Amino acid sequence: MNKLSYGLLSFLSTYPQTGYDLMIRLNQFWHTNHSAIYPLLSELEEKGYVKHTLKEQQGKPDKKIYCITEYGIKTLKEWLMSTTEDAVIKDESMLKIYCFGILDKEIVEKILDEIEFNATNHLNKYVAALENFKGMDCPLNMQFFGAYLLVQKAISDAKLKVKWCQWVRSLYTEDGNLFDNKFMDFLDLF
Amino acid sequence: MNKLSYGLLSFLSTYPQTGYDLMIRLNQFWHTNHSAIYPLLSELEEKGYVKHTLKEQQGKPDKKIYCITEYGIKTLKEWLMSTTEDAVIKDESMLKIYCFGILDKEIVEKILDEIEFNATNHLNKYVAALENFKGMDCPLNMQFFGAYLLVQKAISDAKLKVKWCQWVRSLYTEDGNLFDNKFMDFLDLF
DNA sequence: TATTTCATGTAAGCCGTTACATGATTCT
DNA sequence: AGAATCATGTAACGGCTTACATGAAATA
Secondary structure: OOHHHHHHHHHHOOOOEEHHHHHHHHOOOEOOOHHHHHHHHHHHHHOOOEEEEEEOOOOOOOEEEEEEOHHHHHHHHHHHHOOOOOOEEEOHHHHHHHHHHHOOHHHHHHHHHHHHHHHHHHHHHHHHHHHHHHHOOOOOOHHHHHHHHHHHHHHHHHHHHHHHHHHHHHOEOOOOOEOOOOOOOOOOOO | OOHHHHHHHHHHOOOOEEHHHHHHHHOOOEOOOHHHHHHHHHHHHHOOOEEEEEEOOOOOOOEEEEEEOHHHHHHHHHHHHOOOOOOEEEOHHHHHHHHHHHOOHHHHHHHHHHHHHHHHHHHHHHHHHHHHHHHOOOOOOHHHHHHHHHHHHHHHHHHHHHHHHHHHHHOEOOOOOEOOOOOOOOOOOO
């Protein structure tokens, strides 16, 4: 049982889904892709954590709709109670930011623009997802509560990133030097 | 040239360091470990991006102090100008949060406590790092500017995480149910 | 007309993790 | 006394990524 396996069980804990669904939804919060998911689902089924039913389709491969078993839920809950490992984060933009000290303002601007652009895209995506939740007639029910929390988190993360980009820009003077107020802090509002 | 290679070049762009230093510093912003770094540094040296000088020590292996070459800087800057790939994030706590809808309040509390505890630890670590910057006599100079920006970012990220945990707790009533105000938003202050 | 979406799957190869290996010094 | 820190390195194994493979329907 590797970490991705628990990711699949987690996302199957709310409602049955296909491997394709899992690829789309899980990937929003855990970097992965379909060729890692499909074989793992088969393995999880062999071990009895999940099972699938077929739904016939025309023009496309038949859907395999997976649902979690009692044993899968039990295993999932054991993992949920166990110590959480450190997040694995590999973000090229962090590396690029580290280099800002040796770069001219124009290049810094370009990289900042890209980071802010990506953050804004993320923000829009998650804001749209939030709209979907708000469009539902039901309240914060069991099935969507976790996803709702994650979307709220993603939105605030994205907003913070945009703010941070703007803060970094504010550290430069118009002629491309750094203001020499020594140590300005980001977001004292916290 | 894989991503970690650019990470090494990035962190060598400011000042010469050993593989051990790189392991410590880079690991704060890019998940890695020494056994990935040492062989890569040798490769980078073979290819002419970095070179090292030996510093003898007693009781420990001699230090290999790596510095980046002109060619390394050129290569680094090309990468800095190229499109940034999406961050790879694999964070178990995100998966656990997804499961909150199927969990009792006590288990949610336990997981939230762990997340908040880890975030607070991170926060303290980065606040200490910030103190180091503020203790320096020099202003925001070239060598430390990037690291300073990253630390500022890490601090605000950690604070946001703590706030988010507190917000989630506020969604539960004392008897362990969810408040039914439908859709409360996290941090409207942005 | 071309690309994206839906929907599944396999195979090769790289990258990185875990473990092994050494050893003095410092901290708890 | 035992663990952590400093400091380098190698080897094996596993997991993930990239690419290959198919094909209808919808979108741009």
